[in-house]
Amino acid sequence: MNNAKIAAAFDQVADLLEFKNSNPFRVRAYRKAARVVGDLPEAISDIVSDPERSLTDIDGIGKDLAEKCAELISTGHLQMLDDLLEDTPRTVLDLMRVPGLGPKKAAAVFSELGVASLPELKAACEAQQVRGLKGFGAKTEASILAGIEIASAANQRLLWAEADAIAEELRTFLASVESLEQIELAGSYRRGKDTVGDLDILVVSRDAAAVMDRFATYPDLESIIGRGDTKMSIRLGNGFQVDLRVVPAESFGAALQYFTGSKDHNVILRGKAKQMGLKINEYGVYRTDTDEYVAGRTEADVYRSLGLPEFPPELREARQEFEWAEQGDLPKLIELDDMRGDLHMHTTATDGTASIDEMAAAAQARGLSYIAITDHSQRVSMARGLTPARALEQWAEIDRWNAANKSRFLILKGIECDILESGGLDLPDDVLSQADWVMASVHYGQKQSARQITDRILGAIRNPYVSAIAHPTGRLLNRREAYEVHMDEVMQAAAEYGKLLELNANPHRLDLNDVDCAAAKKRGIPIVISTDAHSIDGLDVMRFGIKQARRAGLTASDVANTQTWAQLKKRVGRS
DNA sequence: GCCGTTTTCGGCCCGACTGTTTTCAGTCG
Numbered sequence: 278m279n280n281a282k283i284a285a286a287f288d289q290v291a292d293l294l295e296f297k298n299s300n301p302f303r304v305r306a307y308r309k310a311a312r313v314v315g316d317l318p319e320a321i322s323d324i325v326s327d328p329e330r331s332l333t334d335i336d337g338i339g340k341d342l343a344e345k346c347a348e349l350i351s352t353g354h355l356q357m358l359d360d361l362l363e364d365t366p367r368t369v370l371d372l373m374r375v376p377g378l379g380p381k382k383a384a385a386v387f388s389e390l391g392v393a394s395l396p397e398l399k400a401a402c403e404a405q406q407v408r409g410l411k412g413f414g415a416k417t418e419a420s421i422l423a424g425i426e427i428a429s430a431a432n433q434r435l436l437w438a439e440a441d442a443i444a445e446e447l448r449t450f451l452a453s454v455e456s457l458e459q460i461e462l463a464g465s466y467r468r469g470k471d472t473v474g475d476l477d478i479l480v481v482s483r484d485a486a487a488v489m490d491r492f493a494t495y496p497d498l499e500s501i502i503g504r505g506d507t508k509m510s511i512r513l514g515n516g517f518q519v520d521l522r523v524v525p526a527e528s529f530g531a532a533l534q535y536f537t538g539s540k541d542h543n544v545i546l547r548g549k550a551k552q553m554g555l556k557i558n559e560y561g562v563y564r565t566d567t568d569e570y571v572a573g574r575t576e577a578d579v580y581r582s583l584g585l586p587e588f589p590p591e592l593r594e595a596r597q598e599f600e601w602a603e604q605g606d607l608p609k610l611i612e613l614d615d616m617r618g619d620l621h622m623h624t625t626a627t628d629g630t631a632s633i634d635e636m637a638a639a640a641q642a643r644g645l646s647y648i649a650i651t652d653h654s655q656r657v658s659m660a661r662g663l664t665p666a667r668a669l670e671q672w673a674e675i676d677r678w679n680a681a682n683k684s685r686f687l688i689l690k691g692i693e694c695d696i697l698e699s700g701g702l703d704l705p706d707d708v709l710s711q712a713d714w715v716m717a718s719v720h721y722g723q724k725q726s727a728r729q730i731t732d733r734i735l736g737a738i739r740n741p742y743v744s745a746i747a748h749p750t751g752r753l754l755n756r757r758e759a760y761e762v763h764m765d766e767v768m769q770a771a772a773e774y775g776k777l778l779e780l781n782a783n784p785h786r787l788d789l790n791d792v793d794c795a796a797a798k799k800r801g802i803p804i805v806i807s808t809d810a811h812s813i814d815g816l817d818v819m820r821f822g823i824k825q826a827r828r829a830g831l832t833a834s835d836v837a838n839t840q841t842w843a844q845l846k847k848r849v850g851r852s
Numbered sequence: 853g854c855c856g857t858t859t860t861c862g863g864c865c866c867g868a869c870t871g872t873t874t875t876c877a878g879t880c881g
Contacts, residue, residue, distance in 0.1 A: 302864055306853035339854050377870085379879050414872060464881085477881080505869055510880095520881080522868095540865090540881075547865045552858095558866055 278322065278350045279764075284315035286355050287342075292370050293361040295380040296387075306337070312541065313337045314346070316596050318796035320765045322350050368394040374428035376502075377420050385410055399425050423500075427516050435517060436754055438784035438821055440466050440473035447478060447495065447519065454491045456484035459529055463536035467590045469824035471787045472754055475518040477536045485523035492521050528560040531573035534580070535559040541595035542588075549583055549599075557583075591827040596795075601830075608832045613823050615833040617841060618647040619816065620714055621693065621747060621779065621807030626671055627652040628660035630812040633671075633678060633688065639813040641686050647842045649691030649714040650675060651747075654703040656695040657720055665708045668692055672711060687842055689713040693747055696737045698722035709742035714849070716779065718747035719760065727761035734762065738770045744849040745777035745805050748788040756785070764793060772800045777837050777849065780806045782822025783815075794829030803837040803848065804829075 291307035313335060314321060324330050325347055332343035349355055365387075371394060372383040386392040389410050392401050399422065401407050408418040435443075444462050451460060457480055461467075464477035482488045489509045493501060502510035502518065509521045524532040535543065536559065550557045556565050561573025562582045572582040580587045585602055589610055592598040601607045622636055623629035631639070633650055640648045652671065653662035663671065672690040679688055691714040695703040698721050702709065709715050717737035719730065737743050749767060750759035771778055778797050781788045786809070789797065794804055806822040808815055826836060833839040837848065 300853080303853050305864075309854085337854070341853060377879065381878060412872070412877075416871060420870095475881090503869060508868055510869090535866090536881080538881085544865060551865090556865090560867090 278353055280314050280317055280321050283321055283346055283349050284311040286349055286358055287311035290358050293365055296365060296384055298384060309337045310342045316792055318792060318799050321346050325350055366393050371395050372398060375421055375424040376427055377424055395425055395429055434472035434474050436784045437471055437473055444476055450495055451491060454488050456482045456487050458482060461533055463533055467537045468593055469591045469828055478521045479532050479536060480523055481526045481529050482523055488523055528573045530575035530579050531561040532559045534576045537590050539594050542593040545595055545599055608830050610827040611823060611831050611833045611836055613820050615839040616819060618645055618838040619808050620649040620805050620838055621651050621716055622810040623652050624650055627662055628811060635813060637688055639816055643816055647687040649689035651691035651693040651716050654692060654694045656697060656703040665704055668708060693718055695720055696733045700733050700736050702737060702740060706742060715742050715744050716747040717743045719751055723751055723760040727763055730760050731763040731766055734767050735770050738774050738776050745779055747779045748781040748786050749778055750788050752788050753785050768797060768800050768802060771802045777803045777805045780804050780822050780826055781809050782806055782818045783809050784818060784821045787825045791825050791828040794831060798831055798835050804835060805837045
């Protein structure tokens with residue numbers, strides 16, 4: 278029972294309690310516990326089994342939730358959740374995914390009409406039964422009907438990279454409004470979350486109506502959800518929602534802070550304001566007693582008025598940022614310019630589309646001073662993985678390239694060596710020993726048990742020629758869950774054997790995730806951020822990895838490939 | 853259900869918008 282599963286159980290309890298119209302603060306307690314457990318950079322089970330420690334030391338975990346964690350770990354079940362599920366079928370939770378249908382209205386259709394799933398809801402709307410309920414009308418019924426399709430869509434969240442493309446397009450589109458003075462995107466997009474549920478645009482304009490009119494003509498607009506004096510929401514063709522808010526200039530910083538969130542970060546901020554005799558909303562910071570405006574023009578002003586540093590958006594997750602600020606050691610987060618090398622990429626030798634020479638030129642053009650060519654090994658037959666002979670042949674070619682190019686740019690002889698299903702590596706040690714840089718990764722047998730997969734990875738870590746584990750959990754965002762793996766054991770071994778872990782910057786992977794990267798940092802394991810490029814353009818995904826690294830609180834010194842190869846070489850045991 | 857240099861009880865962030873109302877509840881972020 279890992280942290281993610283405990284968090285999922287608590288989240289489900291929160292959903293069901295909310296549906297049952299329980300005390301909203303109790304619901305919030307479960308939600309907060311789910312988040313705190315999910316964000317924790319160490320295993321709950323480790324804390325439970327340590328007699329010196331107590332879960333109640335974790336903020337948001339009291340006596341009751343500590344016991345529920347212990348119950349989940351020892352039995353694999355939560356009696357309370359099982360009981361709740363007996364009262365309420367799991368499918369009713371789908372009802373609350375319909376925009377406009379919250380817990381109250383969902384409960385009403387369930388208890389009054391016996392509607393327990395999206396298809397039943399659709400039928401009830403079409404039979405015009407829903408409009409008869411108290412608090413419902415024909416318009417509500419119509420909007421529910423329209424919303425069912427949105428709720429049925431499997432993936433509501435976009436990859437950050439996809440959201441980024443839309444965000445930049447919208448920014449350009451709205452920038453042509455003459456009265457527009459400032460524009461910024463907020464929300465989880467600005468915080469750099471790996472997936473984004475919607476976009477929040479903030480603008481300052483003398484003429485709000487002009488901005489909204491322009492917004493209403495956005496080419497990909499599917500429907501207008503609502504429009505008021507200061508707020509307008511639209512839905513795009515892909516179902517993605519975009520909110521636009523027009524705020525006065527003296528409130529821009531406060532609004533940006535407010536709508537960037539996260540919600541939990543803001544709750545803490547408000548609490549702190551309250552203690553100082555201040556109140557804070559999206560219009561600014563005000564004195565509680567006199568309502569006098571204190572700050573709001575810039576985010577820095579808002580935070581300063583509360584005696585806090587301007588947190589980078591990526592850190593605003595109510596994890597450790599307030600603690601860091603208090604101790605005065607908010608980390609100086611890594612930036613794209615800190616990167617000196619890229620240690621994971623493919624060429625035409627396997628499934629890439631560019632040659633070694635082309636990849637080297639493209640990497641140089643991007644300001645890097647070294648790369649590792651890491652084509653697949655033979656087991657990955659679909660990609661024509663390299664046999665020992667072909668690997669040695671490629672490395673000889675790289676030697677010739679380095680000899681011929683007297684520039685300071687360096688190509689490393691690398692390999693992405695498959696960790697076989699049966700354990701062990703896909704290439705013999707006498708071949709691996711001739712590489713400068715060996716990444717080991719799991720591609721097959723991802724459905725094996727956590728024990729099997731963990732042992733395979735531990736075996737790779739113990740191999741003296743392996744430098745790093747690539748995409749350590751195998752997840753593909755919106756497509757495939759991470760395989761089962763005991764990450765705490767992997768990290769312990771990585772720390773012990775001096776091996777590195779990858780943060781794969783491909784926007785579909787972003788693997789390790791932010792929480793695991795933070796855990797690695799805590800254990801002193803260097804992270805290598807790499808693009809896994811299969812083409813020249815593939816080298817440009819580095820910035821997505823940097824975003825995620827920042828969310829983990831990583832600095833340049835936590836990331837191995839901010840160093841020169843001469844420095845890094847010592848770390849990975851090459852002489 | 854959590855939490856405590858105002859507290860072990862009584863708080864727990866706050867405002868915009870919509871639809872159904874006729875002063876407000878529900879939803880959302």
